[in-house]
Amino acid sequence: MRSPLWRLACSLALLSAAARALPAAKPLLGYNTWNAFRTNIDEQLIRDIADRLVELGLAAAGYTYLNIDDGWSERRRDGTGQLVAHRRRFPSGMAALAEHVHSRGLRFGIYGDAGKRTCAGYPGSRGHEGTDARTWASWGVDLLKYDNCNYDAADWDPVPRYAAMRDALNATGRPVVYSLCNWGALRPWLWADKVRHSWRTTGDIHPTWGSVMEILDASTDLARFAGPGRGHNDADMLEAVGNGKLTLGEQRAHFALWALLKSPLLIGTDLRSIHPDSLAILKAREVIAINQDPLGVAGDLVWVHGSLRIYAAPLAGGGRAVVLLNTGDAGPTNITVTWQQLGLPAGTAAGVRDLFAERDVGEFEGAVSAAATQHDVAVVKLTPLASGNSSRAADDGWRPWHQLHAQLPPRQHRPSVRGWLLAGAAAAALRLAAVAISIARWRRRVAGSGWRRLGDAHSMAAGTVQLGPAVFVGPGRVWRLVG
Ligand SMILES: *[C@@H]1O[C@H](CO)[C@@H](O)[C@H](O)[C@H]1NC(C)=O
Ligand SMILES: *[C@@H]1O[C@H](CO)[C@@H](O)[C@H](O)[C@H]1NC(C)=O
């Protein structure tokens, strides 16, 4: 058995040899079937969703990708080794369905897996990358979500598995958005930009406030790995907007924070029965505009005190998008954001706009306060006023992690000496990793990251937080091989 170090060297060589220019694509807006329907999908449903996306004005708001998740194929490949659509549920076939989706002005996304079988037990694409990429391209597929279930233990390294499909897709000549879904294992933010457009950073989301907060915490200090020329951190779908029992404030917070993180925004609720209030959140065009801002810099945490937090991102033209979040259970609380926290000179006058209300709040200098009730947000945009200086830079260079790192050490991403020794130890250790991966896969719903502790980091404001190397569990955390 080859040593992990050898594998690492190969993985890195593989990435650099095949590094490709990345399109400066914006985060995707669209729909995915998994949250609402799991594998209970069929062609009529997909047609209905396509129609609803258009009728509800969501397509016009930018949600143009309609992505079918797991469960669309037969349990076996056909005699020639090709994937085939489930014959009973998709009798017209995927090419016809893609054509219908395209006829509604939408794009057609499909799902595959970098292992032997998908998470729901349908055929995986490992070893069939070329065939499957050609099949999808011939159907008119515009996006591939590529999952990470059921791979061989000896084939545990995700990098060659994900790079193989990247190359297979490229070889078809059809531009296909490549959306990685390995739940953050082996820190894809360190390598996935060489592979493609977006990478999931955590385990699956659930329709609870706790799950939203857990993913938000795991996303802290990852903004610096995303952005133009790299790709997007994918915080998973908008599961909690319309599903579960979240309050409107919680749904608003979920949506605004995902938009600010520059995560893909993929609707996950049944559009045939969506509540008008949830629909209004999804269509909040000025919040969507934050997600699609041309500067493309992801937002991050800039301040936390008890249950109050401030997330921010720079915008093209020198403005700032700011999400003031109240994670506590007390009623409305004023949260004050200072210009200093946003890297703006204190004397700068700025116009402040409430992005959900789509209303100008006024002009402020030095700071602005907004009230956020429990589990809710205030979302504002600051636009420094020109005051005779019209040559303001399109990008003034401020980044939210500058502010974060002024308070906290950067999140640790280097392999530790101990990690390397461990990695080089022997085939036995490799075997152990394979087992760890299997366990992590099985428990991936809880595979978060050590930043969860940040949630109660009262002391961050006081500057006394002790984070140290993050306490990671799961395969990437055990091995620390890539990075
Ligand atoms: C394939 O990769 C090449 C080299 O980076 C790139 O120029 C080309 O646009 C890619 N083609 C597709 C279809 O993605
Ligand atoms: C928030 O601040 C404003 C302006 O200072 C004040 O009028 C309002 O009463 C405050 N609200 C709360 C809930 O403290």
Ligand SMILES: *[C@@H]1O[C@H](CO)[C@@H](O)[C@H](O)[C@H]1NC(C)=O
């Ligand atoms: C005008 O803005 C530019 C770009 O930010 C800055 O370099 C320059 O100093 C400003 N000039 C004045 C007079 O404020």
